[in-house]
Amino acid sequence: MALIVLLIILACIVFMVSALRYKLITIPTMNYFKSTLPALSQTEQEAMEAGDTWWDAELFSGKPNWQQWHQIDAPLLSDKEHRFIQTKLVHLLSILDEEQIQADKDLPESVWAYLKAEGFFAFIIPEKFGGLGFSAQANSTIVAKIASKSLSTAVTVMVPNSLGPAELLLHYGTESQQSHWLPKLASGEALPCFALTALDAGSDAGSIQDFGVVCEAEFEGELVLGLKVSWDKRYITLAPVATVLGLAFKVYDPEHLLGDCDSLGITCALIPTSREGVITGARHNPLNQGFMNGTTQGKEVFIPLDWVIGGRGGIGNGWKMLVSCLSAGRGISLPALSAGSAHLCTRTSSAYATVREQFGLPIAAFEGIQASLARISGLTYSIEACRQATAQAIDMKKSPAVITAIAKYHLTEMSRTVMNDALDIHAGKGIQKGPNNYLANNYMGIPISITVEGANILTRNLMIFGQGATRCHPYIFKEIQIIQNLEEDKAIKPFDKLLMAHLQHTSVNVLKALWFGITRAKFINAPVSGPTKRYYQKLTWLSTCLSVSSDLAMLRLGGSLKRREMLSARLGDVLSHLYLASCALKKYEHDGRQQGDLPSVCYAAEYSLAQGFRALDEFFDNFTHPVLAFLLKSWMHVTGHGCKVPSDTLVGKVCHVLVHSDAARERVSHLCSVGEQGAVYTMERAYQLAKETAKERAEFKAWLKNRADMLSLSYSEKIALAVSDKAITELQGKSLLDAENWRVKAISVDVF
Structure with a gap:
C-alpha cells in the first residue's frame, strides 16, 4: 500500500513538473519561435519537401558519421557506359572543331545528326522508351569530357539530359504522355527545350508573369477544356531549333471551370513548336558560344489539358515539379562543365609550364608559376571529387537540394579560379584567339555556367544556408512544421518533445566546441590513420562550430536571418567547404590512397579548412558586438584553429608530382580530351617528348x-x-x- 501511495505521489510530482515545464518553457518558447523563426511560404514549403537531405545533414549536425560516409560505394560506370565512352564519345570528340562551331554559330549538320542517331540526347531516358538509361555518373562524365573539347557541344548535349521535358515526363508525366514523347525524344525526332526565365523572372522563378487561362475551345474538331497560354521567355537554350517546348506559366480559372479557386499556381506543359501561335527562332549570342539560345513567345495559344505535364492533375504542381528536378542541372550538368574546363586547364597548364622556357629554365621551376599550378591541381581534384560524389547522390535516388546548390556554386567558381590561373601561366598564348588556343573558348563560357540555374550570387546568399539551415538541421524544419500546421493545444506535446531534444543537441555541441577548441580536436576519433587523419578531426571540429553558430544565428535573428544575406552566406560557406573537403577525402580512400594524389588531396583539404574557418570567423565578426564576437571565437577555438592556406612546401610537392608523375597527372586530368590532332594533342605531344x-x-x-x-x-x-x-x-x-x-x-x- 505504501508503495502504491509513493508511486501516486511521484506521478503527481512528474505531472506537476511537466505542467510547469510546459507553462514556463515550452509555451513561451513556442510563441517565441512563432515570432522569430522564418515562416515558410507555400512555395518555400514545397521546395523544402521536394528535396532530400544527405551527407549535408550529417555535416550540419556537428557529429558527422565518417564511417557511414566511407561506406558509400565508389562511383563506377557500367560496361555499357564504358563502351559508349570508348566508342561513340571518342568518335564525337574526333569530329568536333569548337573554333569552327563558334565561327558558324552552330554545330555542323553532321554533328547534329550524330548526336541524335547515337543517343546523346537520351542519357536519362529508360531503355524501354528507346533511351540509353545511363546513370547520373555517366551523364556527368560524358558532358565533362565533351566540355574539355567543345563547350558549345557540351551545352547542346547537356540540356535535353537536364531539367526539361524528359526529366519532368519521367517523374510526373501520364502514361500516354510518356509513351508518346519519350521515344521521340530518345531518337532525336523531337528536340526539346524548357522555357522558364522571363523578363522579370530569373532567379525568382515564382514571379513569372506568363499565364494560361482555363477555357473551352475547339481542338481537332471537338470542343475541349484547355488553356489559352501567353508567354514571353528569353535565355532559352535550344529554343531556336526545338520542336517541343516545355513551358512554365501560371494558371488562372476566372470562370471556375476546374474548381472554386481563381489562381491555380505554376504549371508545366509540353507544346509542339509547330502549334499555331508559337514563336521561336530568334537567337541570343551568349558570349560567342555556338550553342543555340534564344527566345520564345506566344499569345493566347490554346492547348488542351492533356498537354499539361501530369494532365489535369498537374495543374498548379509545376513549382513542385521544377524544384524536385533541379538536381539534374545543378548536380550533374553544371559541375560537369566545370570539371571539363578544370581538367583541360590542369592537363595543358602542366604541359605548357614544362615546355615553355624563360631565363634558361622551364617556367614550372619558378615559384610564382608553381603557386598557380598547385592551385589548379588542388582545386581540380576538389572539383572532380565533388562532381563524382554529387552525381552519386542522384544515382542513389536522392534529391539533395542543398548539396546540388553547393556543387553548382562552388564548382563553377573554383573552375573560374582554375581558368584564371591557367591564363596567367599561358600569358600571351592564352589571349591570342585561334585554333591553337585551347583555353579561350572555355574561358569565355565560364560566366554562362555561373549565371544559369540561379545566379551564383543568389545561390550563395539565399539558397545554400537559407535552405540548408532549415532543411538540414535535425530539429528546426520539424519545429516549423508543427508550429505552422497544428493548433496550439495540439502542438504543445510534439513541440515540447522536439524542443527538449533540440536543447540537448545544442548543449552537447556547445560543450564539444569548447573541448575541441581547447584541445584543437586532437582527441577526436578519425576513421583513418596516416597523413589524412588530422583533416577528419578538424572537419568534425568545424562541423560542431557550424552547428552551434547556426543555432545562435537562428535564435538571435530568427526570420530576419534570410535577409541578412552576407551573414547566412558565410555560414553557407562553412557548410560548403565541409562538403568539398569530405568529398576529396572520400575520393582519396575510394581510389586506393594513391600516394601520387596525396599532395593534391592535402591541398584540397587544407584549402577548404582554411576557407571554412575563415568564413566562421568573419561570421562572428559581423554577427554581433566585437566583444561578444571575441568571446564566441575564443569559445570555439581557444588556442586558435591553426587552419591556414596550403604552405609553400605543400605547393612544391603538388607541382613536383604534377610535372614528374604521369600517372598522377593522368588521374587529375583524365577528363581532358587529348585526341590525335589539334592544339591539345600538340601540347601533350610536346610535353611527352620534352620529358623523354x-x-x-x-x-x-x-x-x-x-x-x-x-x-x-x-x-x-x-x-x-x-x-x-x-x-x-x-x-x-x-x-x-x-x-x-x-x-x-x-x-x-x-x-x-
Whole structure:
C-alpha cells in the first residue's frame, strides 16, 4: 500500500513538473519561435519537401558519421557506359572543331545528326522508351569530357539530359504522355527545350508573369477544356531549333471551370513548336558560344489539358515539379562543365609550364608559376571529387537540394579560379584567339555556367544556408512544421518533445566546441590513420562550430536571418567547404590512397579548412558586438584553429608530382580530351617528348653554353654540329630536333 501511495505521489510530482515545464518553457518558447523563426511560404514549403537531405545533414549536425560516409560505394560506370565512352564519345570528340562551331554559330549538320542517331540526347531516358538509361555518373562524365573539347557541344548535349521535358515526363508525366514523347525524344525526332526565365523572372522563378487561362475551345474538331497560354521567355537554350517546348506559366480559372479557386499556381506543359501561335527562332549570342539560345513567345495559344505535364492533375504542381528536378542541372550538368574546363586547364597548364622556357629554365621551376599550378591541381581534384560524389547522390535516388546548390556554386567558381590561373601561366598564348588556343573558348563560357540555374550570387546568399539551415538541421524544419500546421493545444506535446531534444543537441555541441577548441580536436576519433587523419578531426571540429553558430544565428535573428544575406552566406560557406573537403577525402580512400594524389588531396583539404574557418570567423565578426564576437571565437577555438592556406612546401610537392608523375597527372586530368590532332594533342605531344629527351637536352645545353659563335645558327644546325662534335649521338640529335619542332609548334600562337 505504501508503495502504491509513493508511486501516486511521484506521478503527481512528474505531472506537476511537466505542467510547469510546459507553462514556463515550452509555451513561451513556442510563441517565441512563432515570432522569430522564418515562416515558410507555400512555395518555400514545397521546395523544402521536394528535396532530400544527405551527407549535408550529417555535416550540419556537428557529429558527422565518417564511417557511414566511407561506406558509400565508389562511383563506377557500367560496361555499357564504358563502351559508349570508348566508342561513340571518342568518335564525337574526333569530329568536333569548337573554333569552327563558334565561327558558324552552330554545330555542323553532321554533328547534329550524330548526336541524335547515337543517343546523346537520351542519357536519362529508360531503355524501354528507346533511351540509353545511363546513370547520373555517366551523364556527368560524358558532358565533362565533351566540355574539355567543345563547350558549345557540351551545352547542346547537356540540356535535353537536364531539367526539361524528359526529366519532368519521367517523374510526373501520364502514361500516354510518356509513351508518346519519350521515344521521340530518345531518337532525336523531337528536340526539346524548357522555357522558364522571363523578363522579370530569373532567379525568382515564382514571379513569372506568363499565364494560361482555363477555357473551352475547339481542338481537332471537338470542343475541349484547355488553356489559352501567353508567354514571353528569353535565355532559352535550344529554343531556336526545338520542336517541343516545355513551358512554365501560371494558371488562372476566372470562370471556375476546374474548381472554386481563381489562381491555380505554376504549371508545366509540353507544346509542339509547330502549334499555331508559337514563336521561336530568334537567337541570343551568349558570349560567342555556338550553342543555340534564344527566345520564345506566344499569345493566347490554346492547348488542351492533356498537354499539361501530369494532365489535369498537374495543374498548379509545376513549382513542385521544377524544384524536385533541379538536381539534374545543378548536380550533374553544371559541375560537369566545370570539371571539363578544370581538367583541360590542369592537363595543358602542366604541359605548357614544362615546355615553355624563360631565363634558361622551364617556367614550372619558378615559384610564382608553381603557386598557380598547385592551385589548379588542388582545386581540380576538389572539383572532380565533388562532381563524382554529387552525381552519386542522384544515382542513389536522392534529391539533395542543398548539396546540388553547393556543387553548382562552388564548382563553377573554383573552375573560374582554375581558368584564371591557367591564363596567367599561358600569358600571351592564352589571349591570342585561334585554333591553337585551347583555353579561350572555355574561358569565355565560364560566366554562362555561373549565371544559369540561379545566379551564383543568389545561390550563395539565399539558397545554400537559407535552405540548408532549415532543411538540414535535425530539429528546426520539424519545429516549423508543427508550429505552422497544428493548433496550439495540439502542438504543445510534439513541440515540447522536439524542443527538449533540440536543447540537448545544442548543449552537447556547445560543450564539444569548447573541448575541441581547447584541445584543437586532437582527441577526436578519425576513421583513418596516416597523413589524412588530422583533416577528419578538424572537419568534425568545424562541423560542431557550424552547428552551434547556426543555432545562435537562428535564435538571435530568427526570420530576419534570410535577409541578412552576407551573414547566412558565410555560414553557407562553412557548410560548403565541409562538403568539398569530405568529398576529396572520400575520393582519396575510394581510389586506393594513391600516394601520387596525396599532395593534391592535402591541398584540397587544407584549402577548404582554411576557407571554412575563415568564413566562421568573419561570421562572428559581423554577427554581433566585437566583444561578444571575441568571446564566441575564443569559445570555439581557444588556442586558435591553426587552419591556414596550403604552405609553400605543400605547393612544391603538388607541382613536383604534377610535372614528374604521369600517372598522377593522368588521374587529375583524365577528363581532358587529348585526341590525335589539334592544339591539345600538340601540347601533350610536346610535353611527352620534352620529358623523354630531358637528359639529352641538358647535355646539349651544356655543350652549347658560352658558344657565342653559334648565335646566328638555326637549332637544326646547332644539333648537327653537336653530333659532329660527338657531344650527342645522331639518334639523340634526331630526338632533340623532333622534340624542339613539337615544342615550337605547341607554344606558337595563331596569326592572321
